[in-house]
Amino acid sequence: MSDDEGYLDKSPAAARMGKAAEYLVAASCILATGGELNVSTSLVDDEGVDLVFHRRGSSVTLAVQVKARMSTGMQVQQGRLMAFVRSQTFQPRADLDMLFLAVDVELGAVMTAWLIPSGTFAEMVAEPNSRGRFRFAASMKPDSEDRWSPFRLTAAELPRRVLARLVELEKEGVGYRQGTQ
Numbered sequence: 001m002s003d004d005e006g007y008l009d010k011s012p013a014a015a016r017m018g019k020a021a022e023y024l025v026a027a028s029c030i031l032a033t034g035g036e037l038n039v040s041t042s043l044v045d046d047e048g049v050d051l052v053f054h055r056r057g058s059s060v061t062l063a064v065q066v067k068a069r070m071s072t073g074m075q076v077q078q079g080r081l082m083a084f085v086r087s088q089t090f091q092p093r094a095d096l097d098m099l100f101l102a103v104d105v106e107l108g109a110v111m112t113a114w115l116i117p118s119g120t121f122a123e124m125v126a127e128p129n130s131r132g133r134f135r136f137a138a139s140m141k142p143d144s145e146d147r148w149s150p151f152r153l154t155a156a157e158l159p160r161r162v163l164a165r166l167v168e169l170e171k172e173g174v175g176y177r178q179g180t181q
Contacts, residue, residue, distance in 0.1 A: 021068030048089035
């Protein structure tokens with residue numbers, strides 16, 4: 001069995017744990033920014049968007065697809081994070097970022113995260129595999145220098161990076177709701 005196939009054999013609790021990780025990110029970003037960030041969630045995430053961030057007083061939004069892996073998984077225990085993004089739902093655009101994260105299930109906290117603009121992710125990944133998935137694999141070690149290390153963040157850095165991305169989009173005039181430009 002290949003890494004792709006074995007990894008995708010998910011436990012019945014995987015969707016529940018993934019949704020909990022999304023809410024963990026949402027809550028921690030709101031709290032760490034003193035309420036400057038707000039977050040909306042999708043009822044259905046069939047378009048590859050799990051969270052939508054916006055700043056208080058701004059109409060700019062940042063859509064985020066979250067791929068969380070738990071500390072109970074072998075890859076995370078070995079200091080690596082591997083995730084797959086379905087090419088069928090992945091549509092790179094200026095106001096969409098990919099968020100890969102490792103979650104410490106015992107502490108209920110983000111261990112390591114990577115926030116990557118979707119256009120950059122699309123440029124950096126290889127062609128999708130035979131199952132139509134792009135593979136993300138990165139080291140969680142702070143001193144590693146893999147190709148994803150420029151995007152690696154601590155839990156404390158993540159909320160400020162989301163704010164910075166919103167400011168970048170605001171300056172570029174991206175992500176405004178129709179009729180507000």
